[in-house]
Amino acid sequence: MKNVMGVINVSKKSGDQLGLLAKHRCIASMPFGGKYRLIDFVLSGMANSGIQNVAVFTREKYGSLMNHLGSGKSWDLSRKQDGLIILPPHSLDGYVLPDFELNSYLAHKDFFDRSSQNTVVVASSNIVCNVSFRDAVRYHEEKGADITVFYSESLPGIAWPLRHNLALNDEGMVLNIVERTNQLLSARVLLEIYILSKPLLMELVEDSAQNRDAGLLTAGIIPNLHNLKVYAYALSRFSAVIDSVDLYYRHSMELLCRQTWEELFFIPGHVQTKFTDEPPARYLEGSAVCGSLLANGCTIAGTVKNSILFEGVKVGQGAYINNSIIMQKCEIGQGAVLDRVILDKDVYVSAGKVLMGDNSKPLVVEKRRIL
Amino acid sequence: MIPKKECIAMLLAGGEGRRMGFLTKELAKPAVPFGGKYRIIDFTLSNCANSGIYTVGVLTQYKPLVLNSHLGNGIPWDLDRKEGGVTILPPFVREKGGEWYRGTANAVYQNLFFIEQHNPCYVLVASGDHIYKMDYSLMIKYHQDKNADATIAAIKVPWKEASRFGVMHTEEDGRITDFAEKPQLPRSNLVSMGVYLFNRKLLTKYLRIDDINPLSENDFGRDVIPLMLQDGCRMFAYPFYGYWRDVGTVESLWEANMDLLAVEPELNLYDQNWRIYTVDPSQPPHYLADTACVEQSMVSEGCNIYGTVRRSVLFTGVQAGEGSLIEESVIMPYVRIGRNVQVRRAIIDEYTEVKDGCRIFNNSHAETPQIILVEENMIIQENSEINR
Numbered sequence: 001m002k003n004v005m006g007v008i009n010v011s012k013k014s015g016d017q018l019g020l021l022a023k024h025r026c027i028a029s030m031p032f033g034g035k036y037r038l039i040d041f042v043l044s045g046m047a048n049s050g051i052q053n054v055a056v057f058t059r060e061k062y063g064s065l066m067n068h069l070g071s072g073k074s075w076d077l078s079r080k081q082d083g084l085i086i087l088p089p090h091s092l093d094g095y096v097l098p099d100f101e102l103n104s105y106l107a108h109k110d111f112f113d114r115s116s117q118n119t120v121v122v123a124s125s126n127i128v129c130n131v132s133f134r135d136a137v138r139y140h141e142e143k144g145a146d147i148t149v150f151y152s153e154s155l156p157g158i159a160w161p162l163r164h165n166l167a168l169n170d171e172g173m174v175l176n177i178v179e180r181t182n183q184l185l186s187a188r189v190l191l192e193i194y195i196l197s198k199p200l201l202m203e204l205v206e207d208s209a210q211n212r213d214a215g216l217l218t219a220g221i222i223p224n225l226h227n228l229k230v231y232a233y234a235l236s237r238f239s240a241v242i243d244s245v246d247l248y249y250r251h252s253m254e255l256l257c258r259q260t261w262e263e264l265f266f267i268p269g270h271v272q273t274k275f276t277d278e279p280p281a282r283y284l285e286g287s288a289v290c291g292s293l294l295a296n297g298c299t300i301a302g303t304v305k306n307s308i309l310f311e312g313v314k315v316g317q318g319a320y321i322n323n324s325i326i327m328q329k330c331e332i333g334q335g336a337v338l339d340r341v342i343l344d345k346d347v348y349v350s351a352g353k354v355l356m357g358d359n360s361k362p363l364v365v366e367k368r369r370i371l
Numbered sequence: 372m373i374p375k376k377e378c379i380a381m382l383l384a385g386g387e388g389r390r391m392g393f394l395t396k397e398l399a400k401p402a403v404p405f406g407g408k409y410r411i412i413d414f415t416l417s418n419c420a421n422s423g424i425y426t427v428g429v430l431t432q433y434k435p436l437v438l439n440s441h442l443g444n445g446i447p448w449d450l451d452r453k454e455g456g457v458t459i460l461p462p463f464v465r466e467k468g469g470e471w472y473r474g475t476a477n478a479v480y481q482n483l484f485f486i487e488q489h490n491p492c493y494v495l496v497a498s499g500d501h502i503y504k505m506d507y508s509l510m511i512k513y514h515q516d517k518n519a520d521a522t523i524a525a526i527k528v529p530w531k532e533a534s535r536f537g538v539m540h541t542e543e544d545g546r547i548t549d550f551a552e553k554p555q556l557p558r559s560n561l562v563s564m565g566v567y568l569f570n571r572k573l574l575t576k577y578l579r580i581d582d583i584n585p586l587s588e589n590d591f592g593r594d595v596i597p598l599m600l601q602d603g604c605r606m607f608a609y610p611f612y613g614y615w616r617d618v619g620t621v622e623s624l625w626e627a628n629m630d631l632l633a634v635e636p637e638l639n640l641y642d643q644n645w646r647i648y649t650v651d652p653s654q655p656p657h658y659l660a661d662t663a664c665v666e667q668s669m670v671s672e673g674c675n676i677y678g679t680v681r682r683s684v685l686f687t688g689v690q691a692g693e694g695s696l697i698e699e700s701v702i703m704p705y706v707r708i709g710r711n712v713q714v715r716r717a718i719i720d721e722y723t724e725v726k727d728g729c730r731i732f733n734n735s736h737a738e739t740p741q742i743i744l745v746e747e748n749m750i751i752q753e754n755s756e757i758n759r
Contacts, residue, residue: 034656035672073446074651258658258675265655275447275651279640280407280671280685290663295656296408296672297641308656 001050004137005082005117008042008056009101009192010065010125017161017244020366021344026058028125029065030242031327031345033255033264033271034295034308037068038242040273041130041264042123042193047075048269049133053082053115056125057104059089068274075272087111101215105205112198120201122216124192128251129239131193132268136233140195145231147200147221149174150193152239161244164190164217166232174230177222188232191241192217195233237263249342249362252308252325256291278311286317302332316351325362341365376426376455376491378511378568380419381479384412384499385432385472390620393746394720398437401499403624404703404721406631406640407671407684409649410441411618412499413448416457417647419495420448422507426455426489429499430478432462432471447648460485474589480578486571494574496591498565502627503615504638504645505566510609514568517545517607521573521599524566525608526615536562536617537592539608547606552592561608564615567591573604614638625718625742628684628701632667652687652704662693678708692727703747716740717757720747728754735759 010028021030028039039056046054054077058065065086072084087108105112112120119140121133131150140148151166166188167176177190194216196204208219221230238260240251254260265271278297283289289304297312302319309315310327316334324341332338333351340357344367349355353371357363365371388400395403401412412429419427427450431438444450445457460482462471472478479486479496486494493514495507505524514522525539538557540549549558577595581587587594600606614637618624630636640647654673659665664679673688678695685691689702692710701718708714709727716733719725729751733743743759745751 036655256658258660261655261658261675270653271655272653277447277646277648279647280669281657282641283665283668283670283680284634285667287666289659289665291661292659293656294659294670299641310656 001134001137002052003117004049004051004119004121004133005115005198006042006046006051006054006133007120007122008039008046008054008125009104009122010039010056010058010062018242018248019245020364021245021248021342022061024061024367025064026061026125027242028056028058029062029068030126030248031310032128032242032248032252034293034310035276036271036273037065038128039065039068039125040271041128042125043069043075043077044269044272045129045131045133046121046123047077047272049131049137051121051133052077052079053117054084055108055111056084056086057089057101057108058086059104062086062088070274074274082115085111102205102209102219105201105216106209109202112202115198118198120196120198122192122194122196122201124241126242127191127193127239128242128264129191129235130237130264130267130269130271131235131239133195135268137195139233140231143172143231144229146196146228147230148195148233149221149230150191150233150235151188152191152235153188161247163241166190168232172231172233174225174232177217177225188234189241190217191235191239194221200228237267245342245362245364249325253306253323255293255308256306261293276311284317287315302334310345323362344368347371376489378424378493378495378507379426379428379455379486379489379491380424380495380497380507381428381430381460381482381486382412382415382419382497382499383475383478383565384429384438385435385478386498386500387433388500388619391624392621392744394621394624394718394744395434397434397747399431399433399435402438402441403500403618404686405502405618405624406628406647407669407686408652409647410438411502412438412441413647413649414502414504415497415499416442416445416448416450417645418497418503418505418507420450420648421645422505424495424507425450425452426491427457428460428482428485429457430460430472430482432478435459435461441650443650447650449648455489458485474594475591476578476581476587476595477589479574480582480589483575483578486575491571494569494571496567496569496574498617501565501615501617502638503564503611504613504642504647505611505615506645507566507568510566510568513609514607518605519568519607520570520604521596521606522568522609523547523550523596523606524564524611525561526564526611527560528562530557530560533557533560533562535619537565537596538562541608545607545610547600547608550592550596550600550606552590552597563592563596564611565592565617567596568609573599621718621742621744622740625701625716629682629699631669631684632682654687660693677710678712686721709753716759717743717745719745722747723749723751725751726753726755729756731757733759 071078077084204220281298284301287300295311301317302315312329318335337354346368384401386400388395450457657674660677671687677693678691686704688705691708694711703721707724
C-alpha cells in the first residue's frame with residue numbers, strides 16, 4: 001500500500017438535509033455510533049489498510065473536524081513522512097468553481113504533485129462502513145481497471161433519497177450509472193468511494209473543470225464510462241450513507257443489533273477515533289438498560305431501551321429513554337421521558353420533562369439547549 | 372549548574388506482588404488491571420502529569436514486558452516529550468558487571484546518572500503500585516513552605532493495619548521525629564504512603580552513604596529514611612486525606628474494585644479536572660442486549676452483555692451470555708463468559724473463557740470474603756464447578 005494515497009472529501013455540500021445537527025459542524029464531524037464521528041469510518045479504513053498519506057478536503061464549519069482529527073495520532077497518521085493533512089478551502093485567483101469538490105483538487109494540485117504515491121483512493125466523508133482498501137486495491141489491480149467505484153446493495157422498502165444506481169456486466173464492469181429515488185430490490189447503489197491513478201484523477205478534474213460541470217462523478221466518471229474501464233467493488237457488510245436526519249436516525253438504530261455492531265466496529269479492523277479518557281460507564285441501583293449501546297463515562301440511574309448513549313451522558317433516577325440517540329455529555333433529569341428523540345451534545349433535560357418525536361420523524365434538539 | 376527542572380519523578384515499578392497469586396504470574400504488580408479499564412500504574416503516572424511533573428523514570432525489574440508495552444512512549448499521559456517524558460529504567464550491565472536492583476533505594480541509586488542528567492531541585496520517589504489521586508505540586512509547595520530536606524506523604528489507617536506500613540511519629544508542625552518500617556507494635560496510625568520528596572543533593576548524598584553500608588538492605592523505609600532522621604535532617608509528614616490503597620492481595624484488589632461501586636465512591640474517576648489516563652483499547656461502546664440487566668456496576672467499552680450483572684466491574688471487551696449471572700465480581704479484559712454461567716465473588720483474569728453452565732461460586736457472605744481467582748488465558752470447560 002506504499003503506492004496508495006487517500007483523499008477524504010468533506011467539501012461536497014451535503015449537510016443541508018441534516019438540519020440542526022449540521023448547524024455547528026460539517027457532516028464529517030457528525031457524531032455517530034456512540035463515540036465516533038462520521039469521518040472515522042473511512043479514515044480508519046484507510047489507516048488500517050496501510051495508507052500512510054491521507055488528505056482531508058474541507059469546505060466550511062470544519063472547526064470541530066480539525067479539533068477531532070488533531071495531528072492524526074489516533075489513526076497512527078501523525079507521521080514525519082506523509083501522514084494526515086487537512087486541506088482547507090481556497091480558491092485560485094478568486095475564481096471559485098461551481099462545485100467545491102473539483103475546486104479542492106485543483107487548488108491543492110501541489111499536494112498531489114509532491115505526493116510520491118501513484119494510486120488514489122477518494123472517499124466521501126459521510127459513508128459509514130468498515131472496509132479493507134487493501135482488498136479493494138487488489139481487486140482494482142487484478143481487473144486492470146482505470147477506475148473502481150464502490151457500491152452496496154440497497155434494502156427494499158425504504159424511502160431513499162436520490163442515489164446513483166449501477167448497471168454491471170457479468171465481469172463487474174460498470175455499463176451505466178443512473179440516478180433514482182425509488183430503489184429496486186437489491187439495486188446496486190453507488191457509494192462515493194473511487195480508486196484510480198493519480199494522473200487519471202488529475203486529467204478528469206482538469207477536463208471537467210474546463211467544462212465547468214458538476215462533480216467528479218457526474219463530470220468526470222459518468223461521461224467517460226465508455227472510454228475507460230470502470231469496475232464496481234461491492235461492500236458486502238454493513239454500509240450506510242448519511243445525508244439526512246431520517247437516514248442518520250435509521251442507520252444509527254441499525255447498530256442496535258449485535259451482528260451489525262460486530263461487523264461495523266471489528267471487521268476487518270477496529271474503527272479508531274479521538275481518545276477521550278472517559279472512565280467506564282456506571283450503572284447505579286435501579287438502572288434498567290437493554291437493547292442499547294452505551295459509551296464510556298455514562299452514569300445511569302434510570303431506564304434506557306433501544307437507544308444509543310454517547311460518552312458522558314447522565315440519566316437520572318426514574319428517567320425513561322426509548323428509541324433515542326443521546327449525544328455527548330447530555331444530562332437527563334429525574335423522571336424525564338424521551339421517545340424517538342435525537343439530542344445533540346450538551347443538552348440538559350430537566351426533571352419530569354417529556355419529549356416525543358413522532359413516528360415518521362425523530363425530534364431533534366440542538367446542541368447546548370436547556371429544556 | 373542551574374537546575375533544569377523543578378522536580379522529576381522516579382516510580383518504583385519492579386514489584387512482584389507475591390501475594391497476588393496468578394494475577395502477577397505474567398506481569399509486575401503495577402501492570403495489574405484495575406477499575407474497568409486501567410492498570411494500577413496509570414494512577415501514579417496520571418498524578419505526575421496532572422501535577423505538572425513531565426519527567427518520569429519508571430524503574431522496572433520483575434516481568435516488565437506488559438508494563439513496557441503499556442508505557443510505550445508515554446503518549447496516553449502526555450508524557451511524550453522532547454525534554455524528559457517517560458523513561459523506562461531497567462537494571463543494566465556496567466563495565467564491572469551488572470546487578471539486579473537490591474531494594475528500593477538501590478534501584479534509585481543505580482539510576483543516579485538519570486537524575487543528574489535532568490538536574491532537578493527535587494526528586495519525587497513513589498510506588499507505581501498504589502491507587503490514589505494526589506496533587507504532587509501541593510506536596511512540593513508544602514515541602515518548600517516547611518523548608519524541608521525530605522517530605523513523606525502520610526495517611527491515617529486503621530490501627531490494626533498500621534504494622535503493614537512505615538509508621539511515623541510527628542511533632543505538631545508535622546516534623547517527623549520517629550520512623551519505623553513495619554513495626555510489630557506501631558506507636559501511631561499515621562503511616563507512610565511510600566511517596567517521598569527529596570532535595571536532590573541530599574538524596575544523592577544519602578543514597579551514596581547507604582550504598583557503601585554493607586548492613587543496609589538498601590530500602591528507603593528501612594534504611595535511608597531512618598538514617599536521614601538520625602542525622603537530624605528536616606523531615607516532614609505531608610498529610611493526605613483522600614482515598615489511598617496499597618492493593619497487595621487478591622482480596623484487597625477485589626475490595627478496591629468494589630469501592631468504585633459505592634453510590635459516592637471515595638475515589639472519583641469521573642473528575643474532569645483530574646483525569647486518570649490509560650492506553651486506548653480502541654473499542655466501540657458496549658452493547659447490552661434485550662435480555663441484559665445491569666445494576667450497581669461498571670461496564671467498559673467493547674463489552675457485550677446478554678445476562679445479568681450486579682455489583683461487578685467489567686473490563687474492556689468482556690462478553691457475558693444469556694442466562695448468566697455475575698455478582699460481586701471483577702471480570703478482567705476480554706474474558707468470555709458463556710450462557711447460564713454463575714459467577715459470584717470472583718476475579719476472572721484476562722482472556723479466560725468460561726464455557727456454558729459453569730459455576731464459579733463463593734457462598735460466603737462475610738464482609739471480607741476469600742475471593743476465587745481464575746487464572747488468565749484459561750478455558751473453563753462446560754458445566755465446571757469452582758467453589759469455595
